[in-house]
Amino acid sequence: MRLGRHIAAVAGLLVLASGLSACADEKSPEAAASSSTAFPAVIEHKYGTTTVPAEPKRIVVVGLVEQDALLALGVTPIATTEWWGEHPGALWPWAKEKLGSNPVPQVLKPTDGIEIEKVLALNPDLVLGAYSGMTKEEYDKLSARVPTIAQPKGVIDFGTSWQDVTRIVGTAVGKKAEADKVVSDVEAKFAAAREANPAFAGKVAAVVTYYQGIYVYGSQDARGRFLKDLGFKLPDGLDALTGTEFGVTLSPEKTNLIDTDVLVWLIDDYAKDKASVQANPLYATLGVKTEARDVFLENNETLGAATSFVTALSLPYVLDNLVPQMAAAIDGNPATEVKRAA
Template structure:
């Protein structure tokens, strides 16, 4: 009798093992965001933890469909603004590319605090060999304005998501959130930011009324003004904060427009945020001196009233996001509201 029970137990054990093997085969499921997840064989360790490193999903980007890891283990973000968006949503990338000359001052400590490795790069340069050496299992960058050839080269290194967006928060963050199933968190962050922006906008409107604000960029061989309908950071200054642009440029749809100093009296702003363009190997000293020595500049009401405020390139080009944009917002309010 004991022999028969023992034999039956062995048969049941074998049957159980066979059933487990069958159930561990390839499957296709749907994640919480509705994206198809191709599950390769799922294994468990001694403590029963599921290995999801091989799971993938298909997402859409600027260039079509791309299959990416559902849970990337070495995510390299080519855009530091995107890295901030991800971290604030609870997704920490392993590596971020970083251009020291144009990065906001708070970012290095911010990334270090969250355990993100910083790889310094030159602005406007794409070093494919450097990226390959990082052994990423996924690359993430802004796709708007990217050439197909660049995307193709990046895709040879690792699955690449070139988001069909620029870096502007209200556009990029929801798209990033959809990829990483963080839409609820993104909505919460944007709602909180909108409330802060509303308060700042109301303070500025009460203080300035119809007075106008110009964002002026000084470059090494020319001057440019920010068009209020130019997208990018134009949205932040003229939409989010509700600043009034000079009447002469109110319909400009170019982000930064070249102009001669003779145009200054026609713009005649009440307030000026003056950017001394920062770029590696870039020298703006002569242009800045020529501007400040110009009688046309000296005769502006904004200059006479000491209503000219410095603006760092990094503060509104790369230093944006849930943290950086609030810092910039506070700075603008500090300068414009008594």
């Protein structure tokens, strides 16, 4: 699956921004010694094994979200790949605060694949594509010049979990222990959310958008995994429909698949698209609508974007702001107000 279709599924717009290369952070003697023992770092992936010989200083991100993992570890890439949003450096608010005074990364603008020439012109010493749809041809061209990490073996394109992205990035930059700590801290927040919301356990939920019809994200997608991490189940039969893809556009006769205990919509225009969805005759009679069990998020607002990014940096924001909306929606009482995040 190529990048264009993944972007279309969340109504993303690609842009090109510019910036400056990152400066290396000064290290204490202890940190320098720890870094020296982390290399060479060896990472297995879909196309083989990549060795990072020394601490990388000029990292280019060709996946869609790895900049968040880098920043969570205190590392700034020299270039990122825009998913959508037109934010400088392809950094959304939850990640921008981690940039500090470091230079804003340059932004690459792929249309149907990686901009290989532009990547190589940046003279990187590491290319990260753990959350990408990198092809074998792209990998061969990049890896002939620079250590390149593709998506993991056995994972669908754009399907790498946030935990694996964080740990892959951590290993590549010599911060494996720090990456493990980042993961465990976020997983603790999920545990707290589950404990605070026992009503989620075993209930059915889904995340959907409009893409050639009603598009449902499955268990191999980060949004589907997010729901499962909160204790929800995905609709029965969904995996059979998604197959090896991260989601599926439902045929009209399958609309009742989204008659779930809680449903999260990702839309482009809150007022207009919400009204359109709820006026759809196939949707209007479902209990998820009549009992106000649906939650609507706008793609270009911070919460909507964070719900699609699903990274170590975006997830705390999602847990703080989306979970209360889901808790209000799941009670099945239309009178319960689902307060939109500010």
